[in-house]
Amino acid sequence: MNTQIKTLVSNSLASWENWNALGYEQRTRILTVWANSLDEDCKKMVTFQCFNAQEHLGETLLMPGPTGETNELYSAGRGTIAVTADDDTSAVAIVGQLTAALVNGNCVILCLSANSMVQAGNIINQLTLAGCPLHVVQTVEHEQLTALITNTSISGVAFAGQSAIALRLARQLAERDGLLAQLIAETDCIKLPVIGSPTYSMRFITERTRTINITAVGGNATLLELGSGEEH
Template sequence: MPRQPGKGDVTMTIDTVVNTHLAVWESWNALGYEARCAVLRRWAESLPVAWRAMVEYQCQQTAHQVAAVHVMPGPTGETNELYCAGRGLFVVTAAAETPAEAILGQLTAALVTGNTVVLCLPEESEVQAQTVESALTHSGCNAISAVPESMIDTLLAHPAIAGVAYAGNMAALQRLARQVAAREGALAAVIGETDVHALPVVGSPTYLLRFVTERTRTINITAVGGNATLLELGSGEPIEN
């Protein structure tokens, strides 16, 4: 008979899952919004119509809310860009009675914005976490893992978790928020939806903004005292007379 995992075994398993996600996060985040949308839409083709509509809605909102790169004023010879990027590793979880549209809305929002996801759902949930992981992986997404609901307490205590998205009742949401606040490490985002039928939070046009952080990119074309043309000329073979 297989040995039942103890507390130490669970911690080791969660550490492995988290480390795997941290290793792939940079490449998934750098893939870009358009490419991530393509992966998620490919996965959604196999879903029921109502579920597919939620995935498509979140993908459509990326162009309006988070995909644009804004050029900011700067000194001559310098370009400054403001853009949105994923925060890191998110936990997506829900109460057993939560409709699939709410769960898939959370999952899609987290993934399309450049985060990796650990999906942690009750066994009796309409959405089966292992099935979702398998289908997304087959569609080209390496940024998702499924773990049993029994591991959620250890998972939320991990200092590398960037946030948790939960759909269900208010009491459970408050408990999750207290768990996340009590852990070590940087503050993590807690994103909750308690009206799982009307979905005022998940269905909001600005929902995706909860999963991103703003970054700036500076390109200085005069860093060595010349302009871009001179730098380009200086990088080739020497000119023979």
């Protein structure tokens, strides 16, 4: 196994639980501080993604249940998302992918071309200054993309670029063993109909249910917590 990728993924998964547990409000606060270091278009994209995530996913919903039991439905991050793009993809598109992944509780490994690695490094520095914890966002060279997305601990791949590359990535993910990973692809990097959708955030989460028996000894005993995605 590629040692560098293994280390990156291991660091990411070690950071994921705490980042996911921060909740939408605190993650949005960190990303909003980060947005202030970006140009106006990128700042608007961060605000757009954070608002839509809060609007559609930030609330825990109370579900029907028998007397003495509460059932809650809420969303959580999938785990580690690989974010990648063609060399000529705009910074706004990349920032949109990154924000949607992060605000919904995922860690990210940015895999960009050599020409974009300086930008990626700047992004990490700015996020760190904004309060983003260590290893929540990491980078790797584009030459390592195949090794990255074929690592079975990667929960999803967000890509912006040509349709032919999106198709190739989809095939690589389909051929993987282990955890099913979703491809979240934007192939119109001018109009951004996918990244610009108000429901884009929903592609980065898993739904979970939590059942609490409120009559148990001690008052609030959590009995069961289930998710539609695999936890790490």
